[in-house]
Amino acid sequence: MRLGLDYAGGRPGGGAIAAAGYTFVVRYLSDGGPGLPGKLLTPAEADDLRANNIDIVSNWETTASRMLDGYDAGARDAQAARAQALACGGSAERPIYFSADFDATPAQQIPIDDYLRGAGSVLHPSNVGIYGGYWPVSRALDHGTARWAWQTGAWSGGNTDSRINLYQRIGFVRVGGVQCDVNEARTDDFGQWSKTSKGGEMQLTDTLTDAYGNPVTVGDILKWISFHADLTVDELGGPGSRTALPPDQKMTGHPALGGRTIVGAIAEIGQALKLPGFDPGRA
Structure with a gap:
């Protein structure tokens, strides 16, 4: 099983991540709020990660409950997320996960699904992912509003959806002096930039x-x-x-x-x- 990290309070560096035995990171795309200066992926960081053979996965996250703002918010965030990913060397053909970073109720799934549909109007529905606890992740997969899923152990009641691509463990590790979450890749393709949509090098017929x-x-x-x-x-x-x-x-x-x-x-x-x-x- 491949293990990776996500982090927001600093940047451990590709060398430290590789030395600790991790092979990928989920890195944040954001509107650049000042609270966590190490949260946003930068082009220099992306270059350093690639130089150390660390795969990158994209996640857009601003405020915890941003998805409750619905369709138009999803479309705006997807435009900003795609631009940031491309600026860091990502591809428009790779998915972006969007965060529901709270214990969402069934009633809140309506605006969450609308947000994801808005993101899909920009990225294409096949490139939309969701991060969250078991229930909003499972509902989004059931409703077809997300095709990729990154489930956290939090707000999950010990449940794990069998369809997820990534699983975020509860608890932290420190790598390069930075507090990090640990993630498990549950599928071969979990949205990493080094993959193409067909899992290998691009061909003329792709x-x-x-x-x-x-x-x-x-x-x-x-x-x-x-x-x-x-x-x-x-x-x-x-x-x-x-x-x-x-x-x-x-x-x-x-x-x-x-x-x-x-x-x-x-x-x-x-x-x-x-x-x-x-x-x-x-x-």
Whole structure:
């Protein structure tokens, strides 16, 4: 069984985590509140974790009962969470868990489910996860509002849902001087960034989902990039004028695009499939 950590009061460092025998972390994406400065995953921390072969899993958490704010809150949080994950080298194709960090009642499941549906409207429902005790986690899985589940031993009454991907043990350890929770991976794919949706290296025939929920293959993306050799900064979704990218930034060829891997190129162009005029059939 793979064991990992989650932590909010500091950053133990990838070397200390690896030395302690843990192989992954669940790291927080947040709105940046000042109370816990070590809570938010940073690009530098993500680089350090990867350099020490520590897998990263995404969780969005602000206030404990944020999910009670419903659909619109879920959509806003998912947009912010995805942007932060991408800034740290994550992928839009990997799930994000959202926290119900309290003992939720059955009546509170209604806004919790609405929140998760809002998150799914941004991320796609297949990339939405929930963190919480046994009952809200099980209800979300039953209702189909979450496809990934990280259950905590707290608020669970000794019950464990057999469908969960991660289980957070009760109690703490100290790693690198930081108090951490210990987590068990209950499935091979539990949302770690190093996995693709198919559990291995991306192939030309693998399917991604565009910003509108339409399936498009990696091969389609590469053909489209090759077809549009004068791709501009605006078309990439970034700021600036409609000046063509410098030649050394053009991504051509396979399996590397200008020195970038397929996965890296897709991450770099971000949500490339929502670009105006994208049409896989055109290539």
